Amino acid sequence: MWWLEPLAVALGLSAFGIYSFWAALQGDHYAWGPYLSPFYSPELFGNSSHALFGPPPSWWPAAFSMFGVELHIPFSPAFLILWAPLGFRGTCYYYRKAYYRSFFQNPTACAVGKPWKSYCGETAFPLILQNIHRYFLYVAIVFIAFLTYDGLKAFTREGPKDYVAGLGSVVLLLNAFFLAMYTFGCHSLRHLVGGHLDSFSDSASSCTRHKIWSGVTCLNERHMMWAWISLFWVGFSDVYVRLVSMGRIADLRIF
Amino acid sequence: MAETREFQVFRGDRSGGKMETYPVEVTPGMVVLDAMHRIQATAAPDMAVRWNCKAAKCGSCSAEVNGKPKLMCKTRLDALPADRPVEVRPLRTFPLIRDLVTDVSWNYEVNKKIPPFTPKPGAVWRWKQEDVDRVQEFRKCIECFLCQTVCHVLRDHQKQPVFNGPRFFVRLASLEMHPMDGLDRLEQIKEKSGLGYCNITKCCTEVCPEDIRITDNAIIPLKERVVDRFYDPIRVLFRKIFGSASLTKPE
Structure with a gap:
């Protein structure tokens, strides 16, 4: 049954990849009142009230030319931001393990033979670029701030001064929480906050760093769990906002 | 019966x-x-x-x-x-x-190539528990070489000439993170130990009978230290401007 885990991971990641690509292409039904789908947050340009810099940009090309074929891709705010979470998860140490095993079969499972003869690991292009993971982490932390703001703003469904908890408010706040648990358990963050020190006790600041490092280590020990929970929940949050926005379901008022 | x-x-x-x-x-x-x-x-x-x-x-x-x-x-x-x-x-x-x-003697040959613990000149030989804890985990290694045998880089690709394997990344991590060790080991870790060949698929951690979190606590921290020194463009630039002592372990 060694194939079960890589198969489940491949199916899970493929399902999420296909759905998120489809959702990003839509460019519509990503917001409802104070709710904003995490696939579209922060919305830099767009038609919703969440857009930070106004309507869709005029510089968005009418068509993309690729191998002599003209592709007409309508503007979607998701295109401007999805590279960041994609890059963060794509270079994440946990996801690297997951997709090296499930997609690249490098190896598929422990002590199981593999179909490839040549191997250079992460010593050459393109995989050597995995080393820029910490830069995606910096962007991901900024995104956590936006998503937390979205989660809190989602409690203003009936106006900026009337705090109402709809089911969507809880969904979006949980989304920010799960993503924060995943992001703040990052291996690169663990290194940056203190892991690079050889001594945790030689100064007052290194003692503080040891405490932060211990906190990150605590989350890091469950990095895989948070990676999957946050991945599922971000997709679910988009589905929820989309269905409410399309009028297929009514947002449940909790209090 | x-x-x-x-x-x-x-x-x-x-x-x-x-x-x-x-x-x-x-x-x-x-x-x-x-x-x-x-x-x-x-x-x-x-x-x-x-x-x-x-x-x-x-x-x-x-x-x-x-x-x-x-x-x-x-x-x-x-x-x-x-x-x-x-x-x-x-x-x-x-x-x-x-x-x-x-015949596991190849492992002992690799071990000989790792410079031993080299104390910092004038080191104060007093440890605090938080410093002990991190490197203590690596001392649990019993050299069963299960991690070496399961590692696909050695098992399937026979990269023994250029890749030390997880057991020796644990040893290198125990030295590199040691508060009293004064040797700069990052060049060796990157160039000679073949750390870049590891694609962190965690099989070494899965088979370790001592439950050492080889990948999370030894290999990835080493990879991050290598990134600090060789791949992080801002740090590289910073070092060039302000000198090598600014962001690295003292040499």
Whole structure:
């Protein structure tokens, strides 16, 4: 049954990849009142009230030319931001393990033979670029701030001064929480906050760093769990906002 | 009445060999190594098995049980599927000597290439617990080399000339993170140990009988230190402007 885990991971990641690509292409039904789908947050340009810099940009090309074929891709705010979470998860140490095993079969499972003869690991292009993971982490932390703001703003469904908890408010706040648990358990963050020190006790600041490092280590020990929970929940949050926005379901008022 | 289970054990040497089947009377609490001893005692006194402590502390009885690298003395028979014979093979990554015994001496040659602990001049020999904790984990290694045998870089690609393997990343991490060690090891870690070949698929962590979090606590922290020195463009620029001592371990 060694194939079960890589198969489940491949199916899970493929399902999420296909759905998120489809959702990003839509460019519509990503917001409802104070709710904003995490696939579209922060919305830099767009038609919703969440857009930070106004309507869709005029510089968005009418068509993309690729191998002599003209592709007409309508503007979607998701295109401007999805590279960041994609890059963060794509270079994440946990996801690297997951997709090296499930997609690249490098190896598929422990002590199981593999179909490839040549191997250079992460010593050459393109995989050597995995080393820029910490830069995606910096962007991901900024995104956590936006998503937390979205989660809190989602409690203003009936106006900026009337705090109402709809089911969507809880969904979006949980989304920010799960993503924060995943992001703040990052291996690169663990290194940056203190892991690079050889001594945790030689100064007052290194003692503080040891405490932060211990906190990150605590989350890091469950990095895989948070990676999957946050991945599922971000997709679910988009589905929820989309269905409410399309009028297929009514947002449940909790209090 | 005692239960009898079938064992298929590799018998042979470098010139060739085959799986031999042995029925073994098993009793509750038996481990695979007990079964090998019973085979030696009853059916195959010439079968070669390396073992020593029978307590999962010497790291001698490593073998591949049902295709998975394990310590035979720590693998209970009641944890293995009862509906099929138990397969026991020698470690695949190392040259076979005979039966279940392999030549693991390559590992000791790699170990010799790692510069030993070199104290900082004038180091104060007083430790705090938080500093001890991190490197203490690496001291649990019993050198069973299960991590080495399961690592696909060594097992499937035979990168022994350029890749030290997880066991020695643990050793390098224990030295590199040591508060008293004064040697700059990052150049060696990047260039000579072949850290970049590791694609962190965590098989080493999965098989470690001492539960050392090899990938999370040794390999990835080393990778991040290598990134600090060689791949982080802002740090590289910063060092160029403000000097090498600004963002690296003192040399």
